[in-house]
Structures are given as C-alpha cells and as structure tokens.
Amino acid sequence: MFDPQTRRHFLNTSGMGLGAAVLGNLATQSAAGDTGIHGYLLPKASAKRVIFLFMAGAPSQLDLFDYKPDLHKRFKEALPDSITNGQRVTAMTKGKDKLVAPSMFKFNQHGRSGMWLSEVLPHLGSVSDRLALINSTSTTAINHDPGKTLFCTGTEIPGKASMGAWLSYGLGRMNQNLPDFIVLNSAFWSGDRQNVQGLYSRLWGSGFLPSKHQGVPFQPSGDPVLFLSNPKGVTRKTRGKMLDLVTRLNEEHLAKVGDPEINTTIAQQEMAFRMQVSVPELTDLSTENERLNEKLYGPEVQKSGSFARNCLLARRMAERGVRFIQLFHRGWDHHVGLPGKIKGQAFDVDQPCAGLLKDLDQRGMLDDTLVVFAGEFGRTTYCQGALARDQYGRDHHPRCFSTWMAGGGIKGGITYGKTDEYSYNIVENEVPVRDFNATILHQLGIDHNRLTFPFLGLDQKLTGVNPAKVVKDILA
Numbered sequence: 001m002f003d004p005q006t007r008r009h010f011l012n013t014s015g016m017g018l019g020a021a022v023l024g025n026l027a028t029q030s031a032a033g034d035t036g037i038h039g040y041l042l043p044k045a046s047a048k049r050v051i052f053l054f055m056a057g058a059p060s061q062l063d064l065f066d067y068k069p070d071l072h073k074r075f076k077e078a079l080p081d082s083i084t085n086g087q088r089v090t091a092m093t094k095g096k097d098k099l100v101a102p103s104m105f106k107f108n109q110h111g112r113s114g115m116w117l118s119e120v121l122p123h124l125g126s127v128s129d130r131l132a133l134i135n136s137t138s139t140t141a142i143n144h145d146p147g148k149t150l151f152c153t154g155t156e157i158p159g160k161a162s163m164g165a166w167l168s169y170g171l172g173r174m175n176q177n178l179p180d181f182i183v184l185n186s187a188f189w190s191g192d193r194q195n196v197q198g199l200y201s202r203l204w205g206s207g208f209l210p211s212k213h214q215g216v217p218f219q220p221s222g223d224p225v226l227f228l229s230n231p232k233g234v235t236r237k238t239r240g241k242m243l244d245l246v247t248r249l250n251e252e253h254l255a256k257v258g259d260p261e262i263n264t265t266i267a268q269q270e271m272a273f274r275m276q277v278s279v280p281e282l283t284d285l286s287t288e289n290e291r292l293n294e295k296l297y298g299p300e301v302q303k304s305g306s307f308a309r310n311c312l313l314a315r316r317m318a319e320r321g322v323r324f325i326q327l328f329h330r331g332w333d334h335h336v337g338l339p340g341k342i343k344g345q346a347f348d349v350d351q352p353c354a355g356l357l358k359d360l361d362q363r364g365m366l367d368d369t370l371v372v373f374a375g376e377f378g379r380t381t382y383c384q385g386a387l388a389r390d391q392y393g394r395d396h397h398p399r400c401f402s403t404w405m406a407g408g409g410i411k412g413g414i415t416y417g418k419t420d421e422y423s424y425n426i427v428e429n430e431v432p433v434r435d436f437n438a439t440i441l442h443q444l445g446i447d448h449n450r451l452t453f454p455f456l457g458l459d460q461k462l463t464g465v466n467p468a469k470v471v472k473d474i475l476a
Contacts, residue, residue, distance in 0.1 A: 040170065040452075045445025046409025046476075047370040048174070050167070051314050051325045053353060055345075056148060056199065057332030058401070060379035060394050063103045063342055065402035066135045066423045067116035071102040071381070074422075075389065079382050083424050090142055092335070093395045098382035100422070101392035104339050113413035120346035123298075123354035129413040130357055130366070130406045132474040136417020136426045139377050139398045139433050144197045144333070147376030147398070150433055152203040152326075154462040161207035161453070163437060164324035166462045167444060168213040170451045175321035177278035179271070181215040182317055185328045186307040186348075196330045204326060208455040212264045212271075215326065218313070220305025224283045228276060236276070243273050282316055296355035300348070308352040315359050318369050332375055336385035336393035357406055370408025370443050374436070377401055381422040400426045403436065408443045411476045434468035442470040 062068065079098040105118045110125035115133060117125045124131075141147035146156035153160040161169075164181035173180050183204045204215025218224045230239055247266055254262040285293075293301050293312055301308040307329045314325045329349060334341050353373065360366040378401025379394035386392070400419045406412065418428040438448040441462065448468060452459035 040447045040450035042442070042445045042447055045443070046368070047407070047443045048368045049318050049321075049323050049325070050164075050370045050372060050408070050440060050444065051318060051356070052163070052327070053311075053349070053371065053373045054148075054151070054326060054328050055332050055349070055373070055375035056328050056330045057144065057197065057334075058147070058375040058377045058379060058396060059332045059345070060103075060334065060338060060342060061135065061400070061402035062379065062381060062394070062423050063105055063338065064118045064121060064346070065116075065133060065404075066400075066419055067107040068102070068421060068423055069107070070421065071100065071423075074100045075102055076100065076387060079422065079424070083420065083422050085425070087399060088142060090396050092384065093380070093382075098380075099387055100381055101383035101387055101394065102389075104390045104392075111413055113415070115413065115415055118346070120343055121350045123351040127354045127357045127406070130361070131404045131412060131414075132406065132410045133402065133404045133415045134417055134431050134436075134471075134474070135400070135402045135415060135419055136429050137374070137378075137401050137403045137431045137433070137436060138426060139401075141377060142396050142398045144376060144396075147396075148199075148203055151374060151376055151437075153205075153207065154434065154437055154464050158202050159205075159207055160460070161209045161213070161462070162202075162204050162215065163440070163462060164204060164215050164326060165206040165209050165213040166441075166451065167324050167446075169209050169453070170446055171323060171444065173321075174323055175278075177271075177274045178282065178317070178320055178322055179216040179275075180213065180323040181326075182322050182324075183215040183217040183326050183328070184310040184313060185217065185220075185330075186310045187220060187303075187305040197333065199328055199330070203328075208460060209453060210264050211261065212267055215324075218283075224279050225275060228272075228279060230276070239273065239276075243269060278320075282320060283313065285312070288312070293355075296351075296359050298351035298355065301352070301355075307348050308355075311352040311356040312359075315356060315363075315365075318360070318365060319363070334379070334393055335395065337391065338379075338393050339390055360407065366407040368408060370410065370440065371406045372403070372440065373405075374403040375401065378423075381424050397424070399424060403431075405439075405474065409476050410443070411474050414474065416471070416474050429473070431471055432468075434463045434466060435471055438463050438468040439471045439474070443475075 077100045079100055107116045107118055110117055111128035115128040141150050141156055149158055150156045153162050168180035206214035223229050250262050250266050297308040297312055300306040301312055310327050317325050331345055360369050378397040380397045384393035384395050420427050441448040448463045452461050
C-alpha cells in the first residue's frame with residue numbers, strides 16, 4: 001500500500017530535504033537581521049512601530065487636503081483635454097461630460113507652516129506642525145480592490161505578503177505575548193452606509209511568507225479574537241495540558257515530515273494560549289481615564305468598534321510592543337452626494353487622528369511611532385451625479401491624491417508635492433505607492449531593496465520590481 005507519509009519523509013531526508021534545510025537556514029538568518037553584505041538592516045531606525053490609518057473607499061483630496069482657491073471660477077466648465085490628456089477613466093465616466101466641481105468647503109491655514117486644511121478637519125489642523133502632508137501621491141490602480149491590494153501588499157495581484165507581514169518577518173517580535181501585526185476594522189457611524197466595499201483577509205495576509213507573520217483581526221464585540229475564551233468546563237490548567245500534548249504530537253510529526261509550517265502551528269498555538277491573558281488586559285479600558293480620552297479622541301471613543309475607540313486601542317497596542325497596527329475605516333466612496341457624506345466621515349476620523357498623535361506625543365512615543373494616513377486613490381475634479389455648488393460626487397482618480405505621515409522621524413509642518421490647478425495631474429515631486437512604502441520601511445531601519453524572499457523564481461519585495469526610492473525630503 002502506498003504510504004504518502006513515507007514518500008514525504010524520503011523527499012525531506014534526501015537532496016530535496018537538504019535544499020529545503022539550506023533555504024530554511026538562510027531564511028532564519030534573514031529574519032534574525034543579517035547585517036552582512038546581503039543584509040537589509042540600515043545602521044539606524046527612526047521608528048519602532050507603525051500605525052497605518054487606511055481610509056478604504058478613497059477620500060477626496062480636493063475636499064480635504066489639496067486647496068485650489070481659484071477652481072470655483074471654473075464651476076461647470078468642461079475639463080480641458082489638455083488636462084485629461086487621454087488618461088484612462090472608469091467605466092462609470094467613460095463617454096460622459098467631465099464638468100468641474102470645485103469643493104464647497106472653506107480651507108484654513110494652520111500651524112507655523114500655514115498648512116491648508118479643509119474646514120471639516122479642524123482637529124487635524126491643531127497637530128499640523130507634526131504632519132508631512134503629501135499632495136502628490138499616485139497609484140496605478142483605478143478600482144478599489146486592486147488599489148487597496150497595491151497599498152497593503154505592494155502589488156495589484158492578490159496573494160502577496162502584506163506590509164505588516166513583511167515587517168514581522170524582517171524585524172521580529174517586540175512582545176512575546178501579542179501578535180506582531182494587528183488589524184482593527186471600524187464601524188462607520190456618519191458616512192455612506194450604502195456604497196461600501198468589503199475588506200478581505202489578503203490585505204493583512206502573509207502570502208508566501210510563513211503564516212505566523214499574517215495580521216490578526218480584532219473583533220469589535222465578543223471575544224476580541226475569535227475563540228479566545230475557553231469553552232465551558234475547560235479551565236486554563238486543562239487547556240495548558242492539552243496544548244502540551246498537541247505540541248509533543250506536532251513535534252513528532254515535524255521530525256517525520258520536516259514541514260516548516262508545523263513549527264508555525266506550534267508557535268501560533270502557544271501564542272494563542274498566552275493571548276488568553278494578554279488580549280483581555282489589552283482591551284480592558286477600565287484603567288483608562290474616560291474623561292481625558294473623550295477630550296482627546298472625541299465622544300465616539302466610548303462606542304465599541306468606532307474609529308475613535310480603535311485609535312485608543314492602537315495606542316495601547318503600540319505601548320505593548322505591537323509592531324504594525326492597521327486601522328481600516330470604510331465609507332469614503334462618494335460618487336454622489338459627497339458634501340454631506342464626507343462631513344460625516346471627517347467627523348468620524350478628524351478628532352481621533354489628532355487625538356492619537358497628541359496621546360502618543362504626551363507619552364513620549366510619537367518620535368519612534370510612525371503614523372500613516374492614506375486611501376487607495378483620490379477623486380476626480382469633475383462631477384458624478386447631480387452638480388450644484390453644494391451638491392456633487394466624484395469618481396476614482398489614481399493620478400494624484402493626498403496622504404500624510406507623522407512621527408517616527410518624519411519632518412513635521414510641511415506640504416510636499418504639487419498638483420495642477422485642477423488637482424488632476426502632479427506637477428512636482430510625485431510619490432508613487434512604491435516610494436511611499438519604501439519610505440515606511442526606511443523609517444523602520446529596512447533597506448527595501450534588500451528585504452526579499454524567494455518565491456516563484458523571484459526575490460520578492462514589498463516595493464516590487466520597478467525602481468522605488470525613499471522620499472528623503474520629508475524626513476527629519
């Protein structure tokens with residue numbers, strides 16, 4: 001009778017097994033921080049951790065960040081061909097008139113630099129001297145799914161390793177009792193509840209990297225992590241004995257077949273056991289000063305699953321040594337009725353973003369915590385749907401949009417990059433997504449060209465095969 005276990009054992013103890021052992025050894029050296037001639041660690045890291053605030057659905061840069069004071073003079077004018085220049089548009093726009101829709105919102109200057117921000121972001125204005133506002137971000141993606149996938153994994157093709165997984169793999173663990181990479185998906189209270197795309201686990205997946213590096217999503221209600229609590233009748237002591245037995249069985253299986261994922265299983269089961277203590281402590285806010293937190297993060301900090309509450313949890317995770325914390329806030333896809341909807345979205349995130357920066361700063365953590373704010377692309381100058389001075393929508397626009405970074409060695413109080421008078425094309429200092437991601441890695445002490453993993457015949461990188469560069473002009 002054919003025994004697949006014997007065949008696998010043979011392959012793993014023959015030449016193929018030797019090759020796998022060599023590759024495994026190299027991977028182990030790499031993950032431990034090889035600083036030799038092929039090493040990827042830089043002499044200095046400005047940040048220890050990242051909090052990535054991802055605005056899923058794509059906020060309008062024209063209505064939030066990219067001030068165009070003269071655009072109101074062009075209301076309802078056709079967008080000139082010299083501006084569109086044959087660039088691709090979505091199927092929702094193809095063949096339709098492209099009439100200019102200026103933002104209805106006033107912009108105000110903030111901080112020592114006089115940074116221009118929309119009136120719907122007053123709290124963010126109070127921390128503008130800590131922001132590097134990038135108005136010249138660009139992407140190759142024109143639809144939501146590939147746009148989010150590109151930002152989170154470095155490519156529009158699904159199945160690659162996410163940024164948090166790369167950092168976990170490249171830098172290792174800071175807290176043995178919590179995951180390296182945690183994901184928080186907020187409910188949205190005030191925005192567009194009808195036009196919301198789903199989120200998918202590949203945005204925080206490990207791809208070709210060992211699965212222990214994937215992100216762990218936290219739930220807004222019940223157990224923060226699924227199946228965290230023991231079933232009725234199972235004590236922690238009993239659970240410990242079960243884990244010891246399963247670990248011994250897995251170790252015997254590993255000795256027979258040599259599959260490295262068995263090691264991952266052992267490590268993750270042990271981590272899950274420790275998380276039964278560490279996660280309830282992390283998410284227990286009874287020791288927090290409620291009045292102070294409400295003053296910092298806003299009234300919605302008391303709502304489970306809100307963006308504000310997740311910002312507070314992100315600070316607690318950063319305190320406890322979580323390497324990469326990613327917050328997703330949906331509801332930004334405003335094809336129609338943008339003014340009312342974006343007010344609600346801005347209310348959800350404005351004070352919590354500012355409060356997070358202030359909270360980290362007063363605890364002495366902002367200098368070594370990199371906070372990043374981005375959506376998957378921008379929105380068009382031209383209108384979708386009904387067009388009035390105070391009523392319009394905007395289509396997807398990959399050519400230019402706004403993002404920001406703060407803390408973690410970033411130069412504060414600067415506005416970087418410029419767009420044309422329509423906020424349609426970049427005219428100065430373009431920052432493609434790959435450069436944006438390369439800068440994040442750089443601030444954590446990683447050379448993005450050297451942090452690689454062999455897969456499908458290529459040395460895979462977060463920044464892909466096209467040249468990428470660190471945006472040094474925004475570094476302190």
